[in-house]
Amino acid sequence: GENVEQHPSTLSVQEGDSAVIKCTYSDSASNYFPWYKQELGKRPQLIIDIRSNVGEKKDQRIAVTLNKTAKHFSLHITETQPEDSAVYFCAAKGYGQNFVFGPGTRLSVLP
Amino acid sequence: EAQVTQNPRYLITVTGKKLTVTCSQNMNHEYMSWYRQDPGLGLRQIYYSMNVEVTDKGDVPEGYKVSRKEKRNFPLILESPSPNQTSLYFCASSWTGGETQYFGPGTRLLVL
Numbered sequence: 685g686e687n688v689e690q691h692p693s694t695l696s697v698q699e700g701d702s703a704v705i706k707c708t709y710s711d712s713a714s715n716y717f718p719w720y721k722q723e724l725g726k727r728p729q730l731i732i733d734i735r736s737n738v739g740e741k742k743d744q745r746i747a748v749t750l751n752k753t754a755k756h757f758s759l760h761i762t763e764t765q766p767e768d769s770a771v772y773f774c775a776a777k778g779y780g781q782n783f784v785f786g787p788g789t790r791l792s793v794l795p
Numbered sequence: 796e797a798q799v800t801q802n803p804r805y806l807i808t809v810t811g812k813k814l815t816v817t818c819s820q821n822m823n824h825e826y827m828s829w830y831r832q833d834p835g836l837g838l839r840q841i842y843y844s845m846n847v848e849v850t851d852k853g854d855v856p857e858g859y860k861v862s863r864k865e866k867r868n869f870p871l872i873l874e875s876p877s878p879n880q881t882s883l884y885f886c887a888s889s890w891t892g893g894e895t896q897y898f899g900p901g902t903r904l905l906v907l
Binding site: 685690715716718727728729730733735773775777780781782783784785786787788 | 826828835853892893
């Protein structure tokens with residue numbers, strides 16, 4: 685079945701800097717890749733997603749890139765702000781409609 | 796208000812005592828799913844449902860049961876809970892399997 689790895693597990697950046705989180709997946713049939721943000725004590729919320737027929741998607745300060753050949757996708761956050769501090773999860777949806785999540789990245793934005 | 800609700804939010808029980816965690820959505824979503832969240836392991840899918848009477852196993856289905864008799868409800872059943880099922884559980888729903896999943900508030904379960 686699908687396996688999703690996520691790196692780094694923790695990331696600290698200075699406010700205003702960029703943050704990049706990378707995920708790799710194993711199943712070449714996976715076709716949908718969402719990113720979720722989870723603040724402490726709250727539920728995960730979708731921040732951006734990308735489908736396998738698209739290489740890049742951007743929404744204001746957040747972008748996601750997908751490399752199907754290498755089977756990896758990355759989350760890019762520019763001009764980071766303290767409110768970006770949270771745990772970020774990547775996920776991959778397999779052909780069988782199941783979702784596999786990465787273990788998460790704890791992002792800390794230092795003022 | 797569009798939402799996914801779960802009950803109870805917190806539950807302490809003992810090994811072997813059957814329990815049910817309810818999940819309900821008011822968005823007419825076809826796809827519903829259960830996840831458990833454990834430190835360092837992220838979210839792991841337990842079961843999912845593509846529509847009424849259609850369910851399938853996720854990555855960690857052992858020890859759990861689900862049913863989907865109505866579109867809006869997707870209860871999670873633990874027939875004989877064990878301490879290794881102590882976890883934070885999230886229900887989620889979406890229009891289809893490939894769309895934005897909306898998560899419920901979570902149910903924190905402790906099995907003694």
